[in-house]
Amino acid sequence: MKIKTALMGAVASLALAPMAFADAHEGERGRDGQLNIIYWQAPSILNPYLSGGTKDLESASMIVEPLARYNETGALVPYLAEEIPTVANGGVSEDLTSITWKLKSGLLWSDGSAVTSADVVFTAAYCMDPEGGCAQLSKFDGVENVEAIDDLTVKVTFDSAKPNPYGPFAGAQSPIIQAAQFADCMGAKAPECTDANFGPIGTGPFVVTDFRTNDVIQMAANENYRVEGQPAFATVTFKGGGDATAAGRAVMETGEFDYAWNMQLAPDVLASMAEGGVGTPISAFGTLVERLEMNLTNPSSDLPEGERSTVMHPHPFLSELDVRHALSMAIDRELLVEVGYGQAGRPTCNLVPGPEIYASTDNTGCLTQDIEGAKALLEGAGWVDSNGDGIREKDGVELRILYQTSTNAVRQDFQALIKEWWGEIGVETELRNLDASVFFGGDPGSPDTFQKFYADVEMYANNFDGTDPQAYLSMYRCGNEPKPSSQWQGENINRFCDPAYDALIDELGATADIGARGDLMRKMNDMLTKNTMTIVPLVDRGRVSAKANTLGGIVLNTWDSELWNVAEWYRTGN
Secondary structure (H helix, E strand, C coil), rough: CCCCCHHHHHHHHHCCCCCCCCCCCCCCCEECCEEEEEEECCCCCCCHHHHHHHHHHHHHHHCCCCEEEEECCEEEEEEEEEECCCCCCHHHHHHCEEEEEEECCCCCCCCCCCCCHHHHHHHHHHHHHCCCCCCCCCHHHCCEEEEEEEEEEEEEEEECCCCCCCCCCCCCCCCCCCHHHHHCCCHHHHHHHHHHHCCCCCCCEEEEEEEEEECCEEEEEEECCCCCCCCCEEEEEEEEECHHHCCCCCCCHHCCCCCCCCCCCCCHHHHHHHHCCCCCEEEEEEEEEEEEEECCCCCCCCCCCCCCCCHHHHCCCCCHHHHHHHHHHHHCCCHHHHHHHHHHHEECCCCCCCCHHHCCCCCHHHHCCCHHHHHHHHCCCEEEECCCCCCCCEEEEEEEEEEEEEHHHHHHHHHHHHEEEEEEEECEEEEEECCCHHHHCCCCCCCCCCCCCCCCEEEEEEEECCCHHHHHHHHCCCCCCCCCHCCCCCCCCCHHHHHCHHHHHHHHHHHCHHHHHHHHHHHHHHHHCCCCCCCEEEEEEEEEEEEEEEECCCCCCCCCCCCHHHHHHCCCCC
16 A cells, blocks of 8 residues: 655645744743643653653653753753763763762742752652652662762762763753652652642742643743743643644644644644644654564463563563564554654664664664565464464464554554554454553553553654663663562563673763764664564654744754743744
């Protein structure tokens, strides 16, 4: 099947065009009234340390902030810190074993109390608590100690040389939380602190006034925000739920909302919406990759609760490389891009598609669909259809897959196509889609989260903030998988474990030369993808959102929270 691409080119030229910077807009705080944002994946929590879901991280980024943030070019810029520490300015030690941050003076929490180094120290202790389940623990990989030198100075010491010491407290995934508010929320108590998790006191431009989880967040301008005249908006309604189509229409056709995130819609649909003249799609490429995650453990409901999808029980057939490889070979990634993204997507075999220095150049084998090759691979591995029912089996085990993802039109299109291709090679596939607010919610009591992974294969997109994927690749360290003892938090979704990979993590942490770091990260990328097919990348996605034509100041950022500069947004007269 081939789909005409005339409209795709039209939307791509619109979506990928660089945005013109509007003239500065100044005045009193709150001058522009109400801002309406819609994330059709509804936020479920506002504590980034208890969720890895993008919708939670980005909504929280309006409220809590890190010491430094990545701008639209990927450069690290100071936020709560006075400057970015380096070896040259004395902030990073010559032996690369420590980094010292200095807070800006006069910073206030939204409740009017002073921000101090004690809050930074507490944040590290909160995430690193061994009884907790911190979703961002990889940010603190190799941290030995965090100490307050004085009220405005914090020193982070690593257990070995750290050429990239900007993991802790940099980017939307690692903000500073208030020690006073979270003091009684350490370790296993963390998920129980509803008031703090749903209404954190922060330093960002807005404060929470009401939060109906998985529905809507009401915010107001933070009167203690450090920049005079910001934010321009007095109040914010952050609506969650629905679907990408409704969100796109709400911005580009009806004008009900000002900004819509994640326009995961077919290119012709976006082009049609933009014709209304009310709003505009915007896009930029970064590191967002739509992928298949292979469960290396057994998710069967026949196992006792607490043992399903844990390393206690290897998967009955996805533990075999030949099976994972055949599943990848059967997929036509070019067609997926054509169906789902047009020129706002690119087929990829890489988990890390950029920046260029980190992107593997010889990992291209998956780009050509090979149905017959996939059949031969399974046949050679002993997987045969002995009874003629169309499903291959071996040793009494049939190739039957439960394939789950979040609910949205593009992902369901992908599911349908992939099911068809897998059927051609003798694999029976059951499709399941879940409301995104539940799937990405991180509720340890829910059986339907992507972390719990009660399925064989799941599909979603993920990316890393900043331009260095060290922390991102470190997620796959042995023991970092979600499990009952961590309240099902953890970043190693596949339950992957290879001591050789862990050794590369450690080597990367001690390597300063940029060329050598690139070599190591490409090797790690290939181990997870080409060599093991633990992760099966599909599409390098341009991040596509939509803005009202009356909304100014937006600078789309693929390296950090999309809402990273919401304090600078304003209403134009157009």
